[in-house]
Amino acid sequence: MKTRTRILSALAALLLPVAGHACETITFEGRGYAVCEARTGEDLRIFQTAPDGRPFGSFTRVNNALRGEGKRLAFAMNAGMYHPDRSPVGLLIEDGVQRKDLVVGPSDGNFGLEPNGVFCIGDRFRVIETRAYAADPPACRFATQSGPMLVIGGALHPRFLVDSDSRHIRNGVGVRADGQTALFVISEEEVTFHEFARLFRDVLKTPDALFFDGSISRLHAPELGRDDIGFPLGPIVGLVVDR
Template sequence: MRARLAALLLALWPAACSRAEAECREVSFEGMTFTVCEAVAGADVRIFLNDADGQPFGSFDRVNRALAAEGAELAFAMNAGMYHADRRPVGLMIESGTELAPIVTAAGPGNFGLLPNGVFCVGDRFHVIESRAFAADRPDCRHASQSGPMLVIDGELHPRFLVDSDSRHVRNGVGVSPDGSRAVFAISNRPVTFHEFGRFYRDALGLPDALYFDGSISRLYDAGAGRSDWGTPMGPIVGLVVPKR
């Protein structure tokens, strides 16, 4: 009996670990709160754009419906970069090893064009890399999404961020540990400035590189908390995939 129980626990161990690592938590910083979700290198982190018919997923629910066919589901997810009106990504997009949109290295309008911007890459480890450095020495990415601006670059805040800015939005992004073993996804629980969001990643989470995904349309899916934010259809979506319960 004990042997059978031990075998059952061993079989369930990978799924149990994935779910433990998938737990999101609330972190307070200077009177602000953020919801933070983490994934470790080797976990099944994917970036989703189009379904099997080539149509944008647009929502967490549609991603989950597609994953159900492989006996999987999202543990957590969020929007993963800026997109055009038809939901095409503005910059680089790699989905399951296929490049769907090229990298953009020129300055331009809006937050995306506020250089330096960057790329979030999922390979054997996680990377957040400034876009021009990425283009010059490109790592192997199974999934990748370009967005901007960078929040933190080598431990320094983006040079254009203003301490006294009055531009506040609910914002979300991703940062990685120095060794690339952890990706930390965060969304503010109330409107914040770029400077506040960057300092949260640098000073509260201690991460040297972090990338802004978007603001005002920012949304989170957290299966453990029963949270699934609603809003207009999204472009790229990043999520941690786990075996379906």
């Protein structure tokens, strides 16, 4: 009964009109999550390559670069797995320029837990399974590939276990069915893949969702008082607004 109440409370909060570029915290099955929302028509970008040609690596460096445009980050988080040199593991499109090719087929770690997928920012938001993307690539101004998929056409990834003992801080993105809203989530506590995916499917109502990363996951959300720090990051997704 308590779990049902928490779910209904979370749904009610998400259905309220959103003022500005809201990030909020919700509770699902006794665990906390931060949820940030972006809508089509807003300036959502993926940041990888700084003006000096090196990876941005941090929210601070992104904000410093945006200052010259009179802009800032409303929120941001890491957006996909990367190699030790901070280059992306999979597809990366940055302002229409493809920086890294799509990776199709077996690979290492969570990224290789197929099916994996692509988050695409174009005329609408999309989370697309990798092989579907390869068969019919949409027009993406920005895109990042990661894995595994969390939710695929309303179903959880088939390899997620209800009783898994693998728990980490995790973050990812889900897209609502109309493609007009993307929801970016980071857990405040260690969670399993199954728990994290069910949040997207059952509470946030996103029929498709993609895992970004675990353990190193970080969030910049000034309205929540968060500017997480740590080791340098690879791709970063962020909502850009006027200063």
